[in-house]
Amino acid sequence: MTNNAQNEFISKAKKEIEQRIKTETKTLKLLNTEKKELINAIQGYKNYHHELEHFIEDNAKDFKTTPEELPEYFKSNINDVYQSYVQIKQDAKEEIQTLQKYITHCKKETNTNQRTLKFYRSQYMDSDFFDECLPLVQIYQEKIEIYQENITLTEKTIKELEKIEKELEKWK
Structure with missing residues (x-):
């Protein structure tokens, strides 16, 4: 490769890296x-x-029923409130499913970013334009950390939704 061709290659690679950093x-x-x-x-x-x-506790007292009997009381006497809580339970289930898909997405992205990090880390170590690769190495490391944190946070969110769903388990 001639000196001019090599300089052109390095220049093109640096531009690609700069664009990748922005993205x-x-x-x-x-x-x-x-x-x-x-x-x-x-x-x-x-x-x-x-x-x-x-x-649930307050309404059970107010309507002189148990928390377990409250859904049936609302269904018979205040159906629109009953339907609202049935919908809240359904929404919680659907949100849990969405969050589980998000966890799958984050795991996939973590794996993809780990492979990309490995590539840019090797470029950083072995190439003529290693200074340009260092920011990408740092960005990919940070992305991996945030994906992992988001997985943990999503799991905590699911647990909170499951508590709501459990509280409304008799609201069918």
Whole structure:
């Protein structure tokens, strides 16, 4: 390879890396947003579960029934409230399924990013343009960490939804 051809190759490779850095930085921002949303969801579902427990206890007392008999009472006497809680239970089930798919997605992306990280790490170690590869190595490492954190946060979110679903198990 002539010196001119080699310089052109390196220049082209650097441009590709610069573009990849821009693209992956955007993805990293989206992942961080998803992480924040998951943290908020966990707290929101925790709070909702707590309120739901109080709703059931308070209404059982108010209507002189047990928490186990409350769904039947609402079904017979206040059907629209009953239907609302049946829908909440259904929504929780559907959200759990969506979150399980998200976990699968994160695991797949983690594996893909680990392979890509390995490639850029080797480029960083072995190439003439290793300085340009270092930011990509760092970005992929961070992406992998965030995907793993998001998996853990998603699992916690599912647990909170399962508590809500369990609280409403007799609301069929």
